[in-house]
Amino acid sequence: MNKTISISRYNPEQDSQPQLQTYQVVSEHSTSVLDALLQVQQQDPSLSLRWSCRMAICGSCGVMINGIPKLGCKTFVRDYPEQLVISPLAHFAVEKDLIVDMSPFLQHLSAVKPYLINAEKSLQPHKQTPAQLAKYQQFANCINCGLCYSACPQFGLNPEFIGPAAITLAQRYNLDSRDQGKAVRMPQLNSKNGVWACTFVGFCSEVCPKKVDPAAAVNQGKVASASDFIISMFTP
Amino acid sequence: MQLLQKDIIIVGGGGAGLRAAIAAAEAAPGLQVALLSKVYPMRSHTVAAEGGAAAVTLAEDSLAGHFQDTISGSDWLAEQNVVDYFVQHAYQELVQLERWGCPWSRKADGTVQVRRFGGMKTERTWFAADKTGFHILHTLFQTSLRYPTINRFDEYFVIDLLVVEQQIAGVLAIHFKTGQLVQIQAKSVILATGGAGRVFHYNTNGGIVTGDGMALAYRHGVALRDMEFVQYHPTGLPGSGILITEACRGEGGILLNKDGYRYLQDYDLGPVTPAGQPKNNYMELGPRDKLSQAFWQQQKLGLTADYQGHAVVYLDLRHLGSQHLTQRLPFICELAKAYVNIDPANSPIPIRPAVHYTMGGILTDINCHTSIAGLFAVGECASVGLHGANRLGSNSLSELLVFGKVAGEQAAALAQQTSLVPVSAIMAQSKHQQTSISSLFGNSSESMVAIRTEMTQAMEQGCGIYRDNNGMQRCLTSLHNLKSRYARLTVSDSSKVYNSALLQHVELGFSLDVAEAICRSALARTESRGAHQRLDEGMTTRNDRDFLQHSLALRQADGSTAISWQAVTITSLPPTERRYGAAAHSPANSNISQLKAAQEKGLQHE
Amino acid sequence: MPDPKSASTAYKPVMSRHWWLQHRYFQLYMLREATVLPLLFFIICLLYGLFSLSQGEVQWQSWLTFMATPWVVLLNLLAFSASLYHAKTFFELFPRVMPLAPAALMIVAQWLATFIVAAGLILLLGGWL
Amino acid sequence: MTPFTEPPKRSDEPIWWALFSAGGVCFAVLMPGSILALALLPALGLTSADSLNYARVSALLYQALYGMAGLAFVGGVICLPLFHTAHRIQHGLHDLKLGGGLLSKICCYGLAAFASAIAIGLLLAGQLQ
Ligand SMILES: Cc1cc2nc3c(=O)[nH]c(=O)nc-3n(C[C@H](O)[C@H](O)[C@H](O)COP(=O)(O)OP(=O)(O)OC[C@H]3O[C@@H](n4cnc5c(N)ncnc54)[C@H](O)[C@@H]3O)c2cc1C
Ligand code: SF4
Ligand code: F3S
Ligand code: FES
Secondary structure, eight states, X not given: OEEEEEEEEOOTTTOSSOEEEXXXXXXXXXXXXXXXXXXXHHHOTTOOOOOOOSSXXXXXXXXXXXXXXXXXXXXXXXXXXXXXXXXOOTTSOEEETTEXXXXXXXXXXXXXXXXXXXXXXXXXXXXXXXXXXXXXXXXXXXXXXXXXHHHOHHHHHOTTXXXXXXXXXXXXXXXXXXXOOHHHHHHHHHSTTTGGGOOOOOHHHHHOTTXXXXXXXXXXHHXXXXXXXXXXXXXX | OXXXXXXXXXXXXXXXXXXXXHHHHHHOTTSOEEEEESSOGGGSGGGGOOSOEEOOOSTTOOHHHHHHHHHHHTTTOSOHHHHHHXXXXXXXXXXXXXXXXXXXXXXXXXXXXXXXXXXXXXXXXXXXXXXXXXXHHHHHHHHHTTOTTEEEEETEEEEEEEEETTEEEEEEEXXXXXXXXXXXXXXXXXXXXXXXXXXXXXXXXXXXXXXXXXXXXXXXXXXXXXXXXXEEEEEEOTTTOOBOOTHHHHTTOEEEOTTSOOGGGGGTOOSXXXXXXXXXXXXXXXXXXXXXXXXXXXXXXXXXXXETTEEEEEEEOGGGOHHHHHHHOHHHHHHHHHHHOOOTTTSOXXXXXXXXXXXXXXXXXXXXXXXXXTEEEOGGGEEOSSSTTSOOTTHHHHHHHHHHHHHHHHHHHHHHHOOOOOHHHHHHHHHHHHHHHHTTBSOOSOOHHHHHHHHHHHHHHHSSSEEOHHHHHHHHHHHHHHHHHHHHOOBOOOOSTTOHHXXXXXXXXXXXXXXXXXXXXXXXXXXXXXTBEEOSTTOSSOOHHHHSEEEEEEEOTTSOEEXXXXXXXOSSOOOOOOOOGGGGGSGGGHHHHHHHHHHHHHOOOO | OOOHHHHHHSBOOOOXXXXXXXXXXXXXXXXHHHTHHHHHHHHHHHHHHHHHHHTOHHHHHHHXXXXXXXXXXXXXXXXXXXXXXXXXXXXXXXXXXSOOSOHHHHHHHHHHHHHHHHHHHHHHHTTOX | OOOOOSOXXXXXXXXXXXXXXXXXXXXXXXXXXHIIIIIXXXXXXXXXXXXXXXXXXXXXXXXXXXXXXXXXHHIIIIIHHHHHHHHHHHHHHHHTTSOOSHHHHHHHHHHHHHHHHHHHHHHHHHXXX
16 A cells, blocks of 8 residues: 655755655555665765664664654554654754754763662672562653653753653662662752652643553652651751 | 774674773773764663673573573584683673672572573573663663763764784774764774564564674675574564563463464473473573474474464463563563554463574674684674574673673784784775765665565575575575665655665665675585474484584685685583483483583683 | 664654644543643642632631622632542542452542532531631 | 752752652642632522531631631641642743742742641631630
8 A cells, every 4th residue: 555654854065944744655454664664765875864773772763753753663554544654752952854863862861870889799689679679660661762851841841850761770770779879869859950849730641652651650750759858957 | 974983992882882882981981982883772672671780690500501502503503612702701790780780680588589481490591671682782872971982973874894914903883863974093992783683574572683794794705604594583573583581481471373282392391381381491492493393393293383474383471470471471462462462361372483582693702802803703603612603691691791791801902912904905995885875876676675575575485494405505596686675776756865775775784795705605514403494305303513613705816605614612611411301311312411520610700 | 683674664653742632531621731731720729729718807808708709709610610620530449549449439439528528518617717 | 050969968858858849749739629619609690508607607717626627627728738839830930931049949939838838827816816
């Protein structure tokens, strides 16, 4: 079946702003949006996009599909019988076509010290019960695709907001029974660009392709930050 | 052209590259490590590994057992000293990852849980649900952030190694974002660029798995070893090739042909184990090469079903129940739903074999050092000698960790003793590359997509699960043909910023080189062993007299490939017949049990 | 690696003030936030009531009359609907912020609290208690 | 983009957020009943006659439980919901790119505090009479 799709094109060496261009693709039942984009790339090799695993785990192929952030490889053309407009992830600077500048996202992730902090030296594995694992496991499933940042208007309004995925990652470690680093992670979350920039819009969780529920992580972070605030009032 | 100076360069941000980077940063905190990757590290294909990582863990298991499984899995083509080192260090590496925060699945008492895996005689595969590679990669990536000396160069695409008189001097890379050519000097360089599955048509690999590192080394005269051994995974989704992990079978999934018959019993893997009660080394838990070959045989007999034009058999998980499936195989449920619209709790999943892993790779010694001084290789791009003719599932992730660490430490040690090769010595090479890159732009009638598709199809037809001389010759002719067409191919998009067309062009060149090495090596091995199965007369069985040897593919000055041979290191386990199912317990295998007793003494955890 | 050059070439989209009109999800979010406007009206009514009460019986009677004016009743009806919509959203969000029990259970428990409080207040202020 | 080198300043949001959340609970749990009992039912004549007469209401608000009932009512139905409202308006202004900075913050929370003080003042004045 032939299908017309529109793709936002932007070449920084020539254009002042992105423009939609339409293409024809062949769509079968199992054709994903990524497949469609790759078909277009065969017709027009100048189209730039990121992708790799095509199985919804590497997190590189995020785009806006009819205005909603989605993974191209996990979204199917068959589900868009009407129009299908593909544009780069919102709230990020567009480098070229569907490629956005991901460096702010990476910086925000690193800002929360997303690694296990534990001074103990040992050659033995920690014990961790399935219940303790379950406390943070969901938050450890984030594939860093950045869709939640494109979904979050607060990030759009304030690019300094460290954002849902970074806070989720902080919470992932804070809730890990093996971790002792909460104290060094909290200052980032406590700031006005930390958890407090979120107004629980909640769209981040709607679009998350891995059901991580970043909105829950951020708002649990508010509780943690508030208790940290109270504790700080009693400790000099 | 930008010029940068570092101490150590690591090309590749997958499991192997990141593990090496951390090891180097820990071993020598004074050295600057450059970590280059053509994609953000967490996009590397390690992320897709589902099943798990092997190490001897249970009290009733033994290092000798893991050693023996790996050697016999390799059809005796593994380097036994390397396997020995590997089995001794795997456990500690998985523990290290645990201490870095990897969310390994646990037993009720809080200890790490292990699962069954094909070709392993006991449970020794650590897993993190069915996203083991994902969790390993993210744990490593996140851990790497704590080392200030690890300088990341994300989306830098390495196009050449800078080599001066058999001594590494650095690498040449394109910064994807700006199109700038960057020269980075270093005292040691580690290649950790992953496999080459994308040279085949049906594969479980990501789009970036194009064999770059293998070609980079090969072009500078480093041998590629055992390239003919390409693993077909028995359970890929039809069409896309997306992997359905072996852990499905470890959990008790069964394989059925179109008549609902468990056909594996006809291929020396029986007797039938009851559905849901898997037994190590029997039936569905036989090794991958055997399972993929059984599919091929069934297809020949007309016993496979059709799924949208693809020949398939079925992976049936229904008897495991939906609760168990969502708990242990959540990602598989998600994939099956998304890509073939099937709920594994209700219907069997259509599957077919797909190229999965390149056993061969850049020849290194046990220290991951190649024949170029200061150049190391590790991970799927390398052939340190662990997998031989067939890799056992879950050995590869452990390999990334064990040898990633070795490579990092060795590279650091070497970098501390050497100094940079002067820039003047590499300028000519860089300039030459610069000119040849700029000469690529233009309009030609050749289509890159056509060349790439023809290559993957030629490989699929000529170097598939079963091979014969005529098929491979045809494949080789096509490859030569494609190479000359490639020489005329140009890049029509001349933009600088994120020029995908340019990158794909260079990648295709790498893939063509690797494809030729695979085909040449396969032609030269006139026996059947592990993943290399020939149909030609007199070549259908293993021939230890002539071929208990590694193949080495070496690039000649004229661009062609020459094959030579290298002896296999055998320390304690001389070749016997490889057997699975009930046959494994017949008397012919008794010398294994004797050996096992002998090794128990020698091989214990340090 | 930060690259100063790219900053100048990348296209930076700006968010318009009307972003929330573009998607139903955001419209509902704005609706949720806007529930405080009718609420504010009711609070002002109460403040006025407190003041009236402190001024004695006559003023209090006039407050009661004020509260029965049709436009006031209408606005308070709006405030009532707003409070219900707010309650719905709030009860759904709360279990995600504090996952103390299964979400469905917590939602039911919260609605139950609202009903009991409402019943109590109606019985008390309606003169049945 | 500022690199995250120094630990950022702690935000004072926890205070406002705590008040907002408490107000949110009141809005969801107390408000539906209060609006019904104080505004809608009496205005529509659905309460038993005269249940809101001056004497009864003053007694409930000024004397019941030694004045504690009145205080709880003013706190839960006026003050906390006021802070809830202030918080949402403050963030709403930011959402609409109309403010959300320090000035609007002072206005929003300042007014909430001011109105709360008046409410409590009126109540206490009544109770002390
Ligand atoms: C679907 C799937 C499932 C698997 N499951 C398992 C399993 O359960 N257990 C197991 O043991 N093994 C498994 N494997 C195998 C194992 O995952 C891989 O062998 C392993 O992850 C390879 O890791 P690597 O670090 O060598 O390479 P990769 O993870 O592929 O990383 C390669 C890196 O090199 C970079 N790179 C490549 N070329 C260039 C270049 N030219 N310039 C710059 N950078 C470059 C890439 O950007 C990337 O960062 C699986 C493999 C697949 C495909
Ligand atoms: S939280 Fe979800 S949407 Fe956000 S980056 Fe992670 S996986 Fe993507
Ligand atoms: S969308 Fe944004 S505002 Fe909060 S709940 Fe999610 S981070
Ligand atoms: S291509 Fe990897 S997530 Fe889509």
